[in-house]
Structures are given as structure tokens and as C-alpha cells.
Amino acid sequence: MEKISPSSSFTIAQPMKKNPFVPKKQNSFWLHSKVLIWKQFLVFSRNIKSTLFQIGTPVFICLFLLSLQQFATYAFTSTIDRNPDNISVSKVPTCYGSGCITIGIAYTNDKRTELTEFVVDHISKAQNFKIGKDIKVLANTYTDLIDYLKENTNKTQTVVLFCTGEFEIPESYGIGGTFDCLRETPGYNLTIYSLLINSTITGLTLFTGFNAPSPVDYASLAVKAAVDSAIYEFYNGDEDSNKVFGVEVEHFPSPTNRFLQGYDIVTDVGVFYFFIPPMVTFVVILIEIVREKEYRLRHGLSMMGMSSGPYWFSWFVTGFAFTFIVTNSLIIASLACGFGFFLYTPYPIVLCLFTVFSLAMINLAFLLSTLIKSTKSAYTTSYAFILIGLVLQFLLSNVTLIYLLYADNLPMWAKICRVLLSLYPPFNFSKAFGDISSVSASHYDSDEGRWVRGNDYPWSEFTRTISVDMLGTQVNVPSTADSVLIIIGNGLMIALIAWYLDHVISHNRGTPDPFYFFLSPYYWGLKKKRRLQEQEVLSDAGLDNEKDPCPSMMSEVDFTEGISIRGLGKRFEQYKCCRPTTEIHAVNDLSMDISSRELLAILGHNGAGKSTLINILTGLTKASYGSATICGYDIHTEMDKIRKILGVCPQHDILWDELSPKEHLILFGRIKELPYDVVIKDAEEKLKQVRLEHVKDRLVGTFSGGMKRRLSVAISGVGNPKIIILDEPTTGMDPINRRNAWKLIQQMKEGRVVILTTHSMEEADVLSDRVCVIVDGELKCLGTALSLKNNYGDGYRITIITEEPEELTKVLQEEFPAAKVIDLSGGSLVISIPLDRVEQIELFFRTMEGLEEGSIKRVKDLIKDWGLSNTTLEEVFMRVTGKKEKV
Structure with missing residues (x-):
């Protein structure tokens, strides 16, 4: 496998004690504030719908209130009528509805007189009503009429009750006794009748204005005018038998209502509607801040030193x-x-x-x-x-x-x-x-x-x-x-x-402060924290291995420039009914040292604790116990200082869809307090290294997952950090771009501590100086890839193609007793020879070259093709994690 060599083209790859790009004196608060305001300006200017909605809401509210004001003014002034019109009530309105009777006729006695017959006939002719349909006799007594109306509700619009004889006056009238309607009164033509009105059918004005008088029943007035016209015709004998009195109604003039004149909608309900525009801004700000927290964008900014x-x-x-x-x-x-x-x-x-x-x-x-x-x-x-x-x-x-x-x-x-x-x-x-x-x-x-x-x-x-x-x-x-x-x-x-x-609260900053943090003099800068200078050096060890521990790569380590972890652990408690029931050790008593100028690859299956360890080291998760120092700074008390020298490519991309790749690099470069001209130059170079220079001005929201990962890798190297942590950086990349990312990582690790988590054994083999394997939160082994292969591998492997595998197996066991059969399937045979039996490997080579005599020559006759290889890192990983048993 070709080893990728670092390139000298990486501008900030040289190790240094002090970053020359950072000015000696610079107010980071104002610098960070300005660059974040710039970022938010870009985000909101590109979320144009949300921004215009905020600005346009007050205009909409004002137009709506103006419409309400105009409507209220019209409603209040429409009732003003200083010259009411005359309304004719000569025509009786027809009652609409199935079986509805316009005028019902009833008598107080079971008698019909010449007058009543004339009246009914006159009304039918004058109003063009049909007798039996529009005009109908309902009852011959008052009691029968009341019973009929109760049984046939809302079927009669108006009832004319003629008094046609002796009539017992109802007690509700306040006088007792009887009254004879047909008795003669000298000098008078007396006719007595009553109108019974159904107010639920007749056209009463239900929705009257604020200034309108009590409603008038025009239907009843028209019936009365028709009856009176008929009675007049009966006694005066007018030739025109269809004549009806002309009756008109006129309301009193209605003036302006002083209680409503000058009504102001803003005074009345303005505070209700003007409450809305500030609340729109409230909602937008709340959602944007929570969105940055949910997608860990704020945590990404914090990890980069903000x-x-x-x-x-x-x-x-x-x-x-x-x-x-x-x-x-x-x-x-x-x-x-x-x-x-x-x-x-x-x-x-x-x-x-x-x-x-x-x-x-x-x-x-x-x-x-x-x-x-x-x-x-x-x-x-x-x-x-x-x-x-x-x-x-x-x-x-x-x-x-x-x-x-x-x-x-x-x-x-x-x-x-x-x-x-x-x-x-x-x-x-x-x-x-x-x-x-x-x-x-x-x-x-x-x-x-x-x-x-x-x-x-x-x-x-x-x-x-x-x-x-x-x-x-x-x-x-x-x-x-x-x-x-x-x-x-x-x-x-x-x-x-x-x-x-x-x-x-932990999900805000990652590592929460104690509830009494404001009482601590450290918080207010009144007492400086002690920087740890000396740490006990932990050599590489093949933990839980019956063979000798792996030798240490470095004899002397300056841990003020590296990472030292001592007994670090993280417990997650599961609660039931407010009581902890089980504990999950995501990281369990982990200890190791990582010196400067080396890249440590951390391997482990899903859920092994790799990301939890990264989150602890970057301050997103608080350790349950143990300690760790990064360049001499304690992760528990000095995380703000650690983040200034830290570069991180998290497992989840910390990118804004509304920003371009170039703007991302400028944002994080300015957070690292680099001068603007250096940031621009560095951004252009990093985009070339991850092959994104052709889309540097496109919005990240249009990128694929692999393009976003490349940008995240580039961001991790912004600002010349001393410590770079890469959490599965090449996930989702195609082989070509993965190779380019490897080159960038090789360049970035010069003079720095780089921690890399990955599921790719090839990536760990190519990039790492040392490899550690974590299983269920525990460190199982630590060392170079070669030392791990030697300690956990099966030695050299020989893959053989043969037509007689069983016979060949028997011969190999006789001639090469140290060989072990790893796999036998079809015409393929895989054997291993331990590293300490090199002489047998030499003997195998000589046999295949035809340099050996005797019975061993039959080995060559049974082999059609063969190949030699060493143990792979993947096989070491499978064995250490318990996925493959030792042979």
C-alpha cells in the first residue's frame, strides 16, 4: 500500500510555538461579535421570505386596522337618517314556505256575517290572493283558533279574528263578562276584529342599526289596511270594490349617536394588534437560536474558540x-x-x-x-x-x-x-x-x-x-x-x-457550570487556574493481551504540547420513576498520552464510546470522573483556553445552509482571530486542497454529504490549531476525494496532535502514527499499526490455489509443522506461519523456487498459484473486539 507523504504546499503546516497570524493585542469579544453579526446578516438576507414577513407584518396590521376603522365608521354613520323615506304598506307580503297561510280567518262565534264574507272576498281580489290557499278560515271559535295555532306552529303569518256575536272576554284583559259584537249602536257602524301576529314569520327587522327605533311589522300594517279598506267599502258602497287605503309609514329622523361618534379603532383594540409585530420577531429569533443549538452549530462555534x-x-x-x-x-x-x-x-x-x-x-x-x-x-x-x-x-x-x-x-x-x-x-x-x-x-x-x-x-x-x-x-x-x-x-x-x-443547563454550552458558578472567583477572573506542567507518562500497552506489551513509540513526551488522559470516564444513568435503574459506561476509566507531532487513530464499533470521548475532550459533554489535560490545560476548568488552540471536524457537519464554503472558512478563520487577508488566502488554498474551489461561492445547502464532509475537514485546520480532532472525517466521500482528504490530514498533522476516529482500517493504517482500539468504553490496545499486527495477528499468511486441497493440507502439516490452516474453501487454502518461525517461510520460498530436494518437492506439484501477505489491521480489530476467535 502506498504511503501518502506530506506536501510542502500547506501554508501553515510548520510546527510553531506561537501563531504568527494572530496580532499581539486584539479584542476577541468585539471581533467575534462582528463576525457573528456578519454571519447572521448573510443568513437572514438569504432567508428573504422570513425577513420580508417580519418587516411587512406592521404594514399588514395597519392596513387591517384601517379597514376595520372604515367599516366601523360606515356602520355607525349608516344609521343616521335625517329625512326618512315614506314606506308604503298597502300590499300584504305573501308568506313563503310549504303550507304557509298569509292571512288566516277566524270567528268568535260559529257565525258568518255578510260583512265578514265581503271582507274576505274584497281582500282576495285586492291582494290577488287565493281563498283556501293564501286566505283560509282556520277556526269558528277563539278557543279552536288558539288550539290550531299551537298545533300548527309557524304555518300562519297573520290571523284576522272577527267578533261575530256574544264573546266571553278573556281574563287576561282584566275585565270579566261577555260582549255582544252584533248589538246595534245607533248612529255607528261598529265592527270589531283583532289581529294575531306571528313575529317569527313576519318581516321584523332583526339586525337594526345602533340608532334605529324599534322595528315595525309592515306585514301586519298591510293586513290591517286591507281589512279596513274592505269594511269601508262595505258600508260606503264604493263602485271600485278592489280599492285599498293608501297607507304610508315614515320613521322619525335618527341623529348621530354621540356615544359612537368619533370612535377610534386604534384606541379601542390597537394594543391587541400592535402586540403582533414584536411577537413575529420573537418567534423568528427563538427558532433560529434553537435551530443552531439543535444542529450543534453553536457547539461548532464554541469548539473553534468562540x-x-x-x-x-x-x-x-x-x-x-x-x-x-x-x-x-x-x-x-x-x-x-x-x-x-x-x-x-x-x-x-x-x-x-x-x-x-x-x-x-x-x-x-x-x-x-x-x-x-x-x-x-x-x-x-x-x-x-x-x-x-x-x-x-x-x-x-x-x-x-x-x-x-x-x-x-x-x-x-x-x-x-x-x-x-x-x-x-x-x-x-x-x-x-x-x-x-x-x-x-x-x-x-x-x-x-x-x-x-x-x-x-x-x-x-x-x-x-x-x-x-x-x-x-x-x-x-x-x-x-x-x-x-x-x-x-x-x-x-x-x-x-x-x-x-x-x-x-448542559445542552446549551456542552459542559455545564455548577449552579453556584457565579460565586467562584475563577469565573470572574479573580484567581488564576493552575496550569498542569507534569504528567505521568503512560507507555503504549497491549491491554488485556497475553503477549508482551507493545513498545512505546516515544521515550520522552512533552505533555504541555500534547494530550494526557487519566482515568477518564462517562456514565449515563437511565431513570425510571425518578430513580436511576441502570448505568451505561460510555467511557470507562480510560488513560493514555498523546504527544505532539503524532496522529492517533481511534477504532471501535458503533457505540464503543469514540464520539463520547471526543465530546468530552471538546467540552460538549462533561466527564463523570477522571481528568484530562490538553496542552497543559484542564478540560474541567480551562475549556475556553483549550478551544482557542483546538480544531474540530465533528461527526455532524457544523454548516449553515445559507453560507458558501468560502464564507464558512472566513467565519471560522476570523473566530480564530486571523487577519482578514490571511483568512482569504488560507480559505482559497484549503478549498483547493479539498477540491471545492469551483463551488466556493455556492450555498452549502445545495451540497452533497461528501462535499459537506470535505468542507468540515478544511474548517478543522483553520487558524493553525495545535490540537486537531477529526471524528469520522471521510464518511460519505468517494475514493478520489477521500485520497485528497488524506493528503490534507497528513499535512495538517505536522507539528500537531491529531486524533482521528474512523471505521476505515485502510484510513487508520495510512494516516496513523499510533492506533488504539476501544471496546465498550475501555481501551483494549494501543500502539503502532505494525506492533498491533505483530501482537494480535496470525503472522504471515500464504494464500494457495490448488486442485487437491485435502492432499495439500496433509502435506503442509507434515513439511511445515508451524503452519496453521486459517481457511479452506473450494480450491483455496489459507495458512499462517508465526513471525518467530521465519525459517519455515524461507523453506517455503525455496521449495516454490525448486531449490529443495526430497519429499518436500511434492508441495510445489500440488500448488497452482500462491501469494504472501501480512496480517491486516481489520483482522487485528476483529480479534481485539472479540468478533473473531483466536486460532
């Missing part, structure tokens, strides 16, 4: 930028819509109110991001928070209700509610918004009982304590400025909690 301070500061600046843009978008759109709140309130006050509220909500997004692990949970949490927030905002839209909470005579539970609500930023935002809108926007004045126009909001009003009369009690409410200061206090309190949780 501290948490610049990370959170960059997100705060990003949130502030979006807040400023969204707030100004809201103000401009509101001014264009003519909302009084924005027209008459000074711009600095409006900007201050919306900005501090939005920043408080962004801090809340930071807090929630420390508790949430996945973007799916982030979406669910943010939507639930918005839904609950909108319900609360609906209740808080009435500023009078908020003022009521500040009364002195409230019960204790109400005061507790006020204190709790004061910790909720939207509550203080609603209160401040209501304070301002009650002056600058049109608002309802309870003293005058009407809506009054707003005035210019003076600066003095911003700091003035508000005094209101609530049900005869004077209530003093904190000023608007106090509410803004409380929002700022809410934001600072939320940020402080987020800062603490970010330190103590």
Missing part, C-alpha cells in the same frame, strides 16, 4: 436591528393610515415604547431558547405563547381595567395579581399604550359621555403621575415613564435568568 458572550451579544444586536426596522415600519405605516396615536405622539416616545417592549420579548426568546432543545418544540412553544398572549392582550385592551388594579382598597389577591402581571412585559406595554392613547388618540371621555378628539402628547405628560376617578375613588397610577422603566427592568431580569440557565 465564547458565549459574543454569541449572545450578536443575537441581541440582530434582534435590536430587526426591532428598529419593524418599529419604524409600524410607525411609517400608521402615519400613512392617519392613526392619531402616532400623529400626535412625539416620535422618540413611540420609538422608545415599542423598542424596549420588543427587546424585552427578545430577551424572553433567549430565556426560552435555553430550555428548548428542538425547533419543533420551539415552534410549538412560540405559537402557544402568542395564542395565550393574544388572549391576555384582549383583556388588557381596556386601560380602565388596568387602572383599577392600582386602587388602594383592592383585596390581597388582586394586589398579588398586579405584582405578577407587572413582571409580564406585555402588561406594562398595554398600560403605557393606554396612557398615551388616552391623550393623543380619540378616546371615550366618561365625564362627557362621548368620544373626544386627541391632542398633542406633551413630554410633561410622559413623566406625570396619572390620577383617575374610579367609581368615586381617586386612583393614582404610575406614570408612563415608570411603565417603560419597568419594561426595561423586565428585560434585564429575563436576560439575567437566561444567562444563568445558559451556564447550568
Whole structure:
């Protein structure tokens, strides 16, 4: 196998004690902050839909409120009618529906008179109704009529009840006795009838305006006009028997309702809708931060030397930028819509109110991001928070209700509610918004009982304590400025909690700090940590091997430039009912030393503990016990210093889909504090080495898995790190690109410590200076590939092709007693000869060359073809891990 030699073209391959690219004095906080802000600018500018949605939400909200304002104004003014029209009620409307009777006829006695017959006939002719269908006799007595109506509900529109004789007056009328409708009254033509109205069928106006009078039953009026016309015709004998009285109805004029005139939708529900734009930014920021945590992008930045301070500061600046843009978008759109709140309130006050509220909500997004692990949970949490927030905002839209909470005579539970609500930023935002809108926007004045126009909001009003009369009690409410200061206090309190949780929860930073970390003088830099200078050297050993231990490759090791691991272990406990039931030792009491200028390949099956060990060394996982130092720095207390000299290619790519390969290398190079011109030059060279120079400006989201792995390998060498850790770096690469990656790794290992985990035995054999095998978290063997082959292999192997395998096997056992049969299948025979029996190998060679005489010559006669090889590393791995028994 060809050994890959390092190339001198790698610009930063020379070993060095000090990185010449890094300036002597450089403020890493501001440098990291600037490069992270630049990264987020690229990400959001390329997520154009999300960005435009944030900026466009205030415009949509304002247009929606303007539409509601126009609709409300139209609804309130449409009821104003100073000159009502006359409405004719001469025509009786037909009752529609199956079997519905327009006019029902009934009599108080079982009698029909000439008048009643004339009336029925007159109505049918005048209204063009059919007797028996549109006009129908329903009952001959009042009792029968009531029974009929009860049994046939909603079948009759109007009933005309004629009094045709002696009639017993119902007790509900308040007078008793009987009345004779047919008795003669000198000088008068007396006709008595009643109308029974079905209000569920007749055309009553159900949806009347706010100013409209009580509804009028035009159908009943038309029936009465028709009956009266018929009676008039009967007694006056007019020639036109179809004549009907012309009856018209006119409403009283309806003036403007002073309780609704001047209604302002922004004052009434503006705080409900203006709550939405800041929440959109809240959701976007929360989801993006959690996405970086879920895909370990933040951990990748941390492993390359970025501290948490610049990370959170960059997100705060990003949130502030979006807040400023969204707030100004809201103000401009509101001014264009003519909302009084924005027209008459000074711009600095409006900007201050919306900005501090939005920043408080962004801090809340930071807090929630420390508790949430996945973007799916982030979406669910943010939507639930918005839904609950909108319900609360609906209740808080009435500023009078908020003022009521500040009364002195409230019960204790109400005061507790006020204190709790004061910790909720939207509550203080609603209160401040209501304070301002009650002056600058049109608002309802309870003293005058009407809506009054707003005035210019003076600066003095911003700091003035508000005094209101609530049900005869004077209530003093904190000023608007106090509410803004409380929002700022809410934001600072939320940020402080987020800062603490970010330190103590493991899935945020990887290795969590103890809950009392802020009490430690080490955290505040008041006491320097002791750097370990001397470590006990552990020689290579064939652990759990009956043969001699593998000899050490190096007699002297400077572990201030390497890695020293002592009794390192990681336990994962499985819980049931809040109690630990079993323990899994992912790494179990592991000890080894890795010097500078060497590459250690770590082999192991899936779940052996390789990635867990890498995570411990890079600070993503906290060790349960034991210790380790990297270049003299302790992984438990000095991980920040370790990460500045560390380069990592993790098992999962730490890449942003919205960035190009060149931008990734610039990002990580600047995090390593390299000058910009050096970063550009180094990025171009590394992209050539991993064959990505032709796609250097394409977005990584379009790359294949192998292309992403090549980029991750290139990133691990950015900044001339002293320690490089590669976790399965060539997974998914094709053979050609794998070879190029091997060349890059060979160049990177010069003068550095390189740890490589892989499942490829060929890769470990080609690249490694030493190889270790881990089984179930335990170190099984450690040494060079050759020493492991010698210690764990079967010696030299001879593969033979023969037509008589059984006969050949018998002959070999006679002539070469040290040979062992490894495999026998078909016409193929594999034997092994131990390394300490070299003379038999020489004898085999001489026999095959025909230099031996006697019975041994028959070996050559039975062999058609043969080959010689040494034990492979894969076979060593199989034996050490227990997958193959010794022969």
C-alpha cells in the first residue's frame, strides 16, 4: 500500500510555538461579535421570505386596522337618517314556505256575517290572493283558533279574528263578562276584529342599526289596511270594490349617536394588534437560536474558540436591528393610515415604547431558547405563547381595567395579581399604550359621555403621575415613564435568568457550570487556574493481551504540547420513576498520552464510546470522573483556553445552509482571530486542497454529504490549531476525494496532535502514527499499526490455489509443522506461519523456487498459484473486539 507523504504546499503546516497570524493585542469579544453579526446578516438576507414577513407584518396590521376603522365608521354613520323615506304598506307580503297561510280567518262565534264574507272576498281580489290557499278560515271559535295555532306552529303569518256575536272576554284583559259584537249602536257602524301576529314569520327587522327605533311589522300594517279598506267599502258602497287605503309609514329622523361618534379603532383594540409585530420577531429569533443549538452549530462555534458572550451579544444586536426596522415600519405605516396615536405622539416616545417592549420579548426568546432543545418544540412553544398572549392582550385592551388594579382598597389577591402581571412585559406595554392613547388618540371621555378628539402628547405628560376617578375613588397610577422603566427592568431580569440557565443547563454550552458558578472567583477572573506542567507518562500497552506489551513509540513526551488522559470516564444513568435503574459506561476509566507531532487513530464499533470521548475532550459533554489535560490545560476548568488552540471536524457537519464554503472558512478563520487577508488566502488554498474551489461561492445547502464532509475537514485546520480532532472525517466521500482528504490530514498533522476516529482500517493504517482500539468504553490496545499486527495477528499468511486441497493440507502439516490452516474453501487454502518461525517461510520460498530436494518437492506439484501477505489491521480489530476467535 502506498504511503501518502506530506506536501510542502500547506501554508501553515510548520510546527510553531506561537501563531504568527494572530496580532499581539486584539479584542476577541468585539471581533467575534462582528463576525457573528456578519454571519447572521448573510443568513437572514438569504432567508428573504422570513425577513420580508417580519418587516411587512406592521404594514399588514395597519392596513387591517384601517379597514376595520372604515367599516366601523360606515356602520355607525349608516344609521343616521335625517329625512326618512315614506314606506308604503298597502300590499300584504305573501308568506313563503310549504303550507304557509298569509292571512288566516277566524270567528268568535260559529257565525258568518255578510260583512265578514265581503271582507274576505274584497281582500282576495285586492291582494290577488287565493281563498283556501293564501286566505283560509282556520277556526269558528277563539278557543279552536288558539288550539290550531299551537298545533300548527309557524304555518300562519297573520290571523284576522272577527267578533261575530256574544264573546266571553278573556281574563287576561282584566275585565270579566261577555260582549255582544252584533248589538246595534245607533248612529255607528261598529265592527270589531283583532289581529294575531306571528313575529317569527313576519318581516321584523332583526339586525337594526345602533340608532334605529324599534322595528315595525309592515306585514301586519298591510293586513290591517286591507281589512279596513274592505269594511269601508262595505258600508260606503264604493263602485271600485278592489280599492285599498293608501297607507304610508315614515320613521322619525335618527341623529348621530354621540356615544359612537368619533370612535377610534386604534384606541379601542390597537394594543391587541400592535402586540403582533414584536411577537413575529420573537418567534423568528427563538427558532433560529434553537435551530443552531439543535444542529450543534453553536457547539461548532464554541469548539473553534468562540465564547458565549459574543454569541449572545450578536443575537441581541440582530434582534435590536430587526426591532428598529419593524418599529419604524409600524410607525411609517400608521402615519400613512392617519392613526392619531402616532400623529400626535412625539416620535422618540413611540420609538422608545415599542423598542424596549420588543427587546424585552427578545430577551424572553433567549430565556426560552435555553430550555428548548428542538425547533419543533420551539415552534410549538412560540405559537402557544402568542395564542395565550393574544388572549391576555384582549383583556388588557381596556386601560380602565388596568387602572383599577392600582386602587388602594383592592383585596390581597388582586394586589398579588398586579405584582405578577407587572413582571409580564406585555402588561406594562398595554398600560403605557393606554396612557398615551388616552391623550393623543380619540378616546371615550366618561365625564362627557362621548368620544373626544386627541391632542398633542406633551413630554410633561410622559413623566406625570396619572390620577383617575374610579367609581368615586381617586386612583393614582404610575406614570408612563415608570411603565417603560419597568419594561426595561423586565428585560434585564429575563436576560439575567437566561444567562444563568445558559451556564447550568448542559445542552446549551456542552459542559455545564455548577449552579453556584457565579460565586467562584475563577469565573470572574479573580484567581488564576493552575496550569498542569507534569504528567505521568503512560507507555503504549497491549491491554488485556497475553503477549508482551507493545513498545512505546516515544521515550520522552512533552505533555504541555500534547494530550494526557487519566482515568477518564462517562456514565449515563437511565431513570425510571425518578430513580436511576441502570448505568451505561460510555467511557470507562480510560488513560493514555498523546504527544505532539503524532496522529492517533481511534477504532471501535458503533457505540464503543469514540464520539463520547471526543465530546468530552471538546467540552460538549462533561466527564463523570477522571481528568484530562490538553496542552497543559484542564478540560474541567480551562475549556475556553483549550478551544482557542483546538480544531474540530465533528461527526455532524457544523454548516449553515445559507453560507458558501468560502464564507464558512472566513467565519471560522476570523473566530480564530486571523487577519482578514490571511483568512482569504488560507480559505482559497484549503478549498483547493479539498477540491471545492469551483463551488466556493455556492450555498452549502445545495451540497452533497461528501462535499459537506470535505468542507468540515478544511474548517478543522483553520487558524493553525495545535490540537486537531477529526471524528469520522471521510464518511460519505468517494475514493478520489477521500485520497485528497488524506493528503490534507497528513499535512495538517505536522507539528500537531491529531486524533482521528474512523471505521476505515485502510484510513487508520495510512494516516496513523499510533492506533488504539476501544471496546465498550475501555481501551483494549494501543500502539503502532505494525506492533498491533505483530501482537494480535496470525503472522504471515500464504494464500494457495490448488486442485487437491485435502492432499495439500496433509502435506503442509507434515513439511511445515508451524503452519496453521486459517481457511479452506473450494480450491483455496489459507495458512499462517508465526513471525518467530521465519525459517519455515524461507523453506517455503525455496521449495516454490525448486531449490529443495526430497519429499518436500511434492508441495510445489500440488500448488497452482500462491501469494504472501501480512496480517491486516481489520483482522487485528476483529480479534481485539472479540468478533473473531483466536486460532
